[in-house]
Amino acid sequence: MRDLFTGLAFVIAGIATIVTAQKFPTLPSLQYGPSLFPSIVGAGFCLGGALLAANTLWNRKRVLAPQASTEATTLKEPSSGKSGLAMLLPPIAIVFYIFASGYLGAMITMAVIMFVLMIMRKTVPWVALVASLLVALAIYFIFSHYLLIPLPQGVLLEGRLPWIF
Known part of the structure; x- marks a missing residue:
């Protein structure tokens, strides 16, 4: 569930980055300005966050059905350092x-x-x-x-x- 919220946070951060980058001044002599690279990074944040959230939801839905029958017999392994x-x-x-x-x-x-x-x-x-x-x-x-x-x-x-x- 933590990955779902992390993914959504990245989507929100990406949207905020794109909106902020659009406020940068444009240069009349160039077809692109200082907002190009932050907009690309923001789009990457949105895409990566959406994929992370969707993957979390997909795996959660796929695992929930078989897990209900075997939940009592499985133990979680301790995480390594x-x-x-x-x-x-x-x-x-x-x-x-x-x-x-x-x-x-x-x-x-x-x-x-x-x-x-x-x-x-x-x-x-x-x-x-x-x-x-x-x-x-x-x-x-x-x-x-x-x-x-x-x-x-x-x-x-x-x-x-x-x-x-």
């Missing part, structure tokens, strides 16, 4: 990015974060390494070269990555 660490990892990753990206650079920091998250999800190490490097490189190029968003270069490699022009 690993789920608490899994819940703390995204905020820790954000704080790590804030502090480490100035020194390591955005691309290396993103690769480290993705690698750690994949290893925590029991991904094969070589797959996690290759995937995290490729995805970090793609994100870096999309943001820095196509969207023209300056990302931290880091002082570790003297402000520039040797293999990037």
Whole structure:
């Protein structure tokens, strides 16, 4: 039931984000303005929240009928302490990015974060390494070269990555 309320909260947050983004000023020289990216994020919140709420309702309806007959014989397993660490990892990753990206650079920091998250999800190490490097490189190029968003270069490699022009 908690996922249902979380999903609905994400839908409400998405709607609030879209409504707020529509109030941003538009630029006459561009077809899109500063409201585009927040609107996309808000739409993602709405879609993800709606899917989470619908999935919760779908699973609840599907499980309730067979569960009524076997409810007395089933016991819930105690939750492991690993789920608490899994819940703390995204905020820790954000704080790590804030502090480490100035020194390591955005691309290396993103690769480290993705690698750690994949290893925590029991991904094969070589797959996690290759995937995290490729995805970090793609994100870096999309943001820095196509969207023209300056990302931290880091002082570790003297402000520039040797293999990037």
